[in-house]
Structure formats: C-alpha cells, structure tokens
Amino acid sequence: MTTKKTNLATPVAAGIAAMLLAGCAVGPDYARPQLNLPKQYTPAPPASKEAEGVPLARLSPELDMPAQWWQAFRSEPLNALVTQSLAGNPTIEAADAALRAAQENEAADRAAFWPSVALGYAPTRQRVASAVASPVSSNASLYTLHTAQVTVSYTPDVFGATRRQVEGAEAGTELQRFQSLAAKLTLSSNVVTAAITEASLRAQQAATLTIIAGQKEVLQAYRKQLTLGQVAPADVDAQEAALAATEATLPPLDRQLAQQRNLLATLAGRFPSQGVEARFDLGALQLPTELPLTLPSSLVEHRPDVRAAEAQLQAASAAIGVAVAARLPNVTLGVNSYGSSAYRLADLFKSSSLFWTVAASVTQPIFDGGALKHREAAARASFDQAAAQYRATVLAAFQDVANTLEAIDADTRALQAAVKAERTASQSLARTQAQVRLGDASPLSLRIAQQAQQQALLNLVQARALRLTDAAALFQALGGGWWNAPQPAIVSSSSISPASP
16 A cells, blocks of 8 residues: 555656646637738729819828827827827726736735745733743743744745736736826827817808808898899798808807817816817818838737737736646745744744744645636636637628728718819809899799709718818727837836746
8 A cells, every 4th residue: 555655646746746847837828819801901992083173082002090090180289289189188097007007916926926024023911820830930920921923934836836826917007007198198189189070160150151141131132132123022031031040050159169169178177167279171181192001911919909908818817727727736835934922022933932833835726616626717718708708809800991081082982072062052052142133033943043053052061071080080990109109117016026936
C-alpha cells in the first residue's frame, strides 16, 4: 500500500512542480476570433456623379482620419463648441471616472502577485481570580501583556488563477477605455449634428421670411389692382390665405430652433438658460472635399464599440480560467508570524519574549454539490455569449458604414435634384410674376408658382443639411480617428507589476 501511494503521489508532485516552473495558467489563452470580413462595405459602388453646382466628395481609402475630425467642416465656432463640450459634458466626466476606477481595480488585482505583510500591536490589561494560579511569574493577579508581531502571508499562483483574474481586470480596463472613447465620439457627433440642424433651421427661417416678403408684395399689388377692378376679391382672399399659411410655418421653426439651442447648451455642459455663444449658418459649414474611407479589414480596430465588445470577450475568456482554477488545489505558503510578548514594554523583543510560527496549507475541493463545476460551465456559456455579441457588434458596425455610404450617395443625387428644382421653380416664379404684371397669367398660376418655389427652396436647404449630417455620420461610423490622438496610460501609475509573476 505504501509503495502504491508513493507512486501515485510522485506524478502529482511532479505536475505541481512543473506548473510552478513553467508558470502556466489554466483556462483558454485569448485570441481574437477569426472573422471572414468582406472587401467592401456596399454591394455596388456609388451611383452619384459630378454635377454642376454640387461638388462630389471623394471617398479616399488612403486618407487617414484625424482625431479632431470635426475640423473638416472648417468652422471655427464648431471647433470651439466641440472642444468645450468634450471638456464640460458630465457624461464624459463619468466615463473618465469609470476608466480611472477600472485602472485602480486592475492595480488592486495585481497586488495579489505579492506577499501581504501586516504589523500588529496588542496591549491587554487583565485580572485573574486570586483563587486560581496566576499566569505570570510574579504571581500577580493583575497584569498587562504587550504583544507585537509581524505576519507575512503569500499564496503562490500555482494554476494561474491570479493571472487570469488580472487578465480579466486588464480587459475591464480596456472595456472602460473604449467606452470612454465611444462616449467622446458620440458627444462630438451629437454636437456636430446639432450645429448642422441649427444651421438648417436658420436657413429654413430665412427662406420662409423671404417667401413671406414676396407674398406680401404680391398681396399689396393685388389690393391695388382690386381697387382698380383688375382682380376679383376672391383672388385677394386666396393670396391672404397663402400668406397666412406660410406665416403659420414660422412658429414651429422658432420652437425647433429654440430647442436646438437648448440641446447645444446641454451638450456643452451648461444649463439652457446659460446658452452658448456660437451661432451656426448653413453657408459657413463646408462639406469636406475628400472623405476618409477605412478599409473593411481595419474597421474592427477602429470602432470603439467593437473594441469594447472584444474586451468583454477577453474578460469572459479569463473568467473561464478563474473558474477552472477554483476546482484545483489552493496552495498557501509562508504564513509566518514573528513577534514578542512581554509584561513590560521594555522587555519586548528580548530573546526570552520572542515567538514565531511557520505554516503552510493545501486545500483541494472535494464535494460542493457541483457548484464549482456549474460555475465553470456558466463561465464557458458566458464566453459563448460574449463571442456572439462581438460578432453582432461587428456586423452592426459594417451596417452603419454601409448605411452611411448609401446615404451620402443618395444625398448627393438628392441635392443635385434639389438644386435643379429650385433653379427651375425660381425661374418659373419670376416668369409668372412678369406675366401677371402684364395680365397674361392668372393669380392662380402665380400662387401655384409661389408654392412650388417655396417647397423647392426648403427642399434645397434640407438637402444641403442632410448631406452635411451624413458626412458627420461617416466620420462616426468609421471610428472617429481616436487612434491618431495621444492616448493616456491605461494602467494606473500607482500599480505595481512584477517582472515575472
């Protein structure tokens, strides 16, 4: 029996020794999942072509995206507002605080690689019953005992549980880092979109006021012609109705513009009553002549949401190792206590008062009702869930880029049609007005021409704004250029990392 026990123990001891020397860690080593990425975002190339009055922005895979991508719209007020928003928005402050918390938690987990040392001092005052023997050499029943000791404990990372836990903490830090980058990208995109929307509303206001001014001139002319008997009262009433209908569109525009200003103030970290100084006009925002187009193979590296999903996947992978290690023996070495006990402070640390203990332990779970086994199975299922979520995030990222490219292509063609429609409607209105003055056209024809010109002018404003908005959406869909900005340290400076755990 003794020989069999020795033979059985030898490979176990050799296995533990080999793990200590090799420093291996149980559980899977993380590797990015293989993705069969396409070579292009959309099934077909853009259909829009260069047209008069509408320049065609070129999509360039060779053009790298700057970190401050909003500067491509060449608006100093917009640049200042985005910078102010990134500095003052509480959402960004919260994301940065979450990143710092993750860094500190990672540093705390790294501390498990090192022994823990504690220093203690415990004075006690005690009285024993005089009927029993006193524990002190003086036989006094009232005495003081001073005890000072140093305790050192260390748990070697035999199976890599600590390393997997630190790996998960590192992935958590990466997750918060990319969530912080995603929050900044979302905020800057929201500011740019809000500024473009404000500019569009101002342009629609201006167009509506121009239309109202023209309608008022026609109404005054009709009233003069009515006194001369050249038009019927019904024509005057119809023109008044058209004017009132156009004027009724102004209050909704005023409301939307006020709400947009409130949104800009809130994005900048201000109360709506404080407002923002910047005012945006559509003519002052220029569409970039060249737009970056990241290669599909690089999109998974550049999208913060994809990188955050990958960090979650890596954390789930590390959690498997932690769950596997929990089922293996737990070795605790060097649990040491060294100290001194004396009845007087002056006698502390004399040779006669010293004491010490050295202990070690090995704990192997035997029966827990299957709890550890099911926790490992749950960790593996969570990894499968995170892997599926990662693939879903990648698919959504490619969909975002494809949708944006299709939108930019459609916007270009829509703007070209809107420019042509507005030019035609303005010419038709001018011709009809001249004919009315000469008596060659009816007031009904004039009202129809006015309505067509009004709608064409508003469509042109909206088409220009939508093209700018979708250009900003492309910058966001491609990741926002964060990789070209100086990156802060991921791990806290207060952390201590061993050279070889």
